[in-house]
Amino acid sequence: MREITIAKECEWRFEVDEPEIEIKLLSGTAECFGTELAVGPPYKFRYQKAAIFTWHGCVLQLDGEPLVEYIAEETPMLTYLNLHFALNGLRKQAEFSSATPDSEASLGPRVCIVGPKDAGKTSLLKTLEAYALKQFYHPICVNLSPTQSMLALPGSFSAFHLATMLDIQDADGFGSSMATGPTQIQAKSPLVYSYGLDEALDNPKLYKNCVSRLAITVASRMSQNDDARRSGLLIDTPGMVDSEKGYNILHSILTDFRVNVCLVLGSERLYSAIKRKYNDAHWLKVLKIPKSGGCVDRSSEWIQHWQAACVKQYFYGDYRMPLSPLSIVLDAQEVVVYRVLEASAHLMRSSVLPLGMGGDGEEDGTSAAAVENGDSGDGLGGHFMQDNHLERIHTDSMTILQNSILAVSSVSADEDEHLILDSCILGYVFVSDVDDTKNRLTVLSPVQHRFPNNALLMGTLKWQDS
Numbered sequence: 001m002r003e004i005t006i007a008k009e010c011e012w013r014f015e016v017d018e019p020e021i022e023i024k025l026l027s028g029t030a031e032c033f034g035t036e037l038a039v040g041p042p043y044k045f046r047y048q049k050a051a052i053f054t055w056h057g058c059v060l061q062l063d064g065e066p067l068v069e070y071i072a073e074e075t076p077m078l079t080y081l082n083l084h085f086a087l088n089g090l091r092k093q094a095e096f097s098s099a100t101p102d103s104e105a106s107l108g109p110r111v112c113i114v115g116p117k118d119a120g121k122t123s124l125l126k127t128l129e130a131y132a133l134k135q136f137y138h139p140i141c142v143n144l145s146p147t148q149s150m151l152a153l154p155g156s157f158s159a160f161h162l163a164t165m166l167d168i169q170d171a172d173g174f175g176s177s178m179a180t181g182p183t184q185i186q187a188k189s190p191l192v193y194s195y196g197l198d199e200a201l202d203n204p205k206l207y208k209n210c211v212s213r214l215a216i217t218v219a220s221r222m223s224q225n226d227d228a229r230r231s232g233l234l235i236d237t238p239g240m241v242d243s244e245k246g247y248n249i250l251h252s253i254l255t256d257f258r259v260n261v262c263l264v265l266g267s268e269r270l271y272s273a274i275k276r277k278y279n280d281a282h283w284l285k286v287l288k289i290p291k292s293g294g295c296v297d298r299s300s301e302w303i304q305h306w307q308a309a310c311v312k313q314y315f316y317g318d319y320r321m322p323l324s325p326l327s328i329v330l331d332a333q334e335v336v337v338y339r340v341l342e343a344s345a346h347l348m349r350s351s352v353l354p355l356g357m358g359g360d361g362e363e364d365g366t367s368a369a370a371v372e373n374g375d376s377g378d379g380l381g382g383h384f385m386q387d388n389h390l391e392r393i394h395t396d397s398m399t400i401l402q403n404s405i406l407a408v409s410s411v412s413a414d415e416d417e418h419l420i421l422d423s424c425i426l427g428y429v430f431v432s433d434v435d436d437t438k439n440r441l442t443v444l445s446p447v448q449h450r451f452p453n454n455a456l457l458m459g460t461l462k463w464q465d466s
């Protein structure tokens with residue numbers, strides 16, 4: 001056990017896998033991505049790369065050995081704080097505006113954070129959300145990055161509103177959703193949709209459909225709730241690829257969520273490309289934001305370990321709230337599972353459909369309004385089903401489910417595919433065993449009720465319960 005003294009406006013950066021480390025704030029003030037630490041109680045960190053920053057100086061007590069640790073004197077925190085004050089100014093303007101609730105002037109800032117992989121987008125979102133919460137605004141947080149989930153498992157998109165504070169000890173750094181036991185920090189109620197794949201470009205059309213669906217729900221929350229309306233939005237995006245497909249996806253996000261502030265982190269080239277593209281767009285401000293020197297490039301192996309830690313926490317909780325999932329044996333006939341297809345597989349399926357019934361490639365610019373009207377953007381006035389993004393798994397080929405995480409949709413198993421894709425996610429189950437000979441599945445479920453008769457969605461996420 002040792003003490004670490006951090007001078008004002010400096011941060012202690014650390015990386016830890018296993019075993020965990022324990023930190024206590026002994027004196028002064030300190031924060032982790034904007035969320036303040038209390039003096040006294042221990043904070044445990046596992047599978048994290050993070051920083052403890054102090055505005056006025058502090059002393060920490062450290063128990064355990066991080067893999068990497070150092071004190072950094074140069075941080076972009078002052079810029080982030082100024083950015084927060086600017087956004088709060090816009091929130092205040094919206095709050096005291098006498099305009100009608102559906103007009104632009106009564107809406108708080110809709111901020112989208114863009115940048116290459118590992119540029120610090122999620123960390124900036126956490127910081128801006130934490131600062132806004134301290135000033136009694138509750139921006140809706142939206143995560144559109146399938147690899148780095150927020151209050152959900154990888155492969156999902158989510159949004160939440162009305163948090164008290166973020167939980168820095170949680171695997172994803174946001175907190176936990178409702179569970180049966182008491183939580184130290186108030187649980188959040190996210191709205192989750194399943195995308196199922198790892199990258200936006202694995203199936204851009206499905207990705208845009210999912211974005212549009214979430215955007216509609218978020219817009220309806222903003223139109224019905226004064227707090228959401230004036231607090232605005234903070235949107236986290238996946239690592240941006242500097243390509244036509246990447247810009248196409250970005251454009252869908254910006255238009256669907258009616259974004260009016262686009263923050264570009266960590267890439268001068270991306271910033272100038274986006275700035276040029278939206279030069280004449282009076283509705284959008286594109287701002288360049290410095291990347292923190294603490295941002296760490298994470299290997300795919302590390303991300304897999306981190307995702308496994310998130311899944312484990314989902315089923316078994318953590319030291320503050322241990323959970324007991326239930327293992328259930330099911331007859332393969334009892335479950336209806338759909339596999340989410342990548343773009344290449346979806347086009348193969350489309351090619352064997354009658355003319356005019358298939359997907360039409362990915363760059364169709366499907367918008368939220370089109371989705372609302374049930375128009376998949378292919379000019380047929382139909383729903384997403386025509387694009388065949390799902391494939392039903394037959395009972396005799398259930399071995400493919402071994403070690404899969406299945407998202408439980410909120411619609412019954414006999415609904416149409418398009419309704420299943422449109423539905424939000426209630427939770428997840430894990431397939432721990434598939435018995436081919438007896439045609440049975442063993443699944444781990446977080447709830448102890450009867451297994452629901454809802455459609456299940458299988459993405460690419462696998463896990464080993466060890």
Ligand SMILES: Nc1ncnc2c1ncn2[C@@H]1O[C@H](COP(=O)(O)OP(=O)(O)OP(=O)(O)O)[C@@H](O)[C@H]1O
Pocket residue numbers: 013014048049050051115116117118119120121122123124145147148237238239292293294295296297298
């Ligand atoms: N100031 C900092 N000190 C130490 N680590 C940091 C700091 N800022 C960010 N990190 C870490 O760097 C990694 C990348 O940051 P972050 O997740 O915010 O990037 P991202 O752009 O959202 O990544 P992705 O493109 O994968 O979504 C994370 O593990 C994060 O915790």
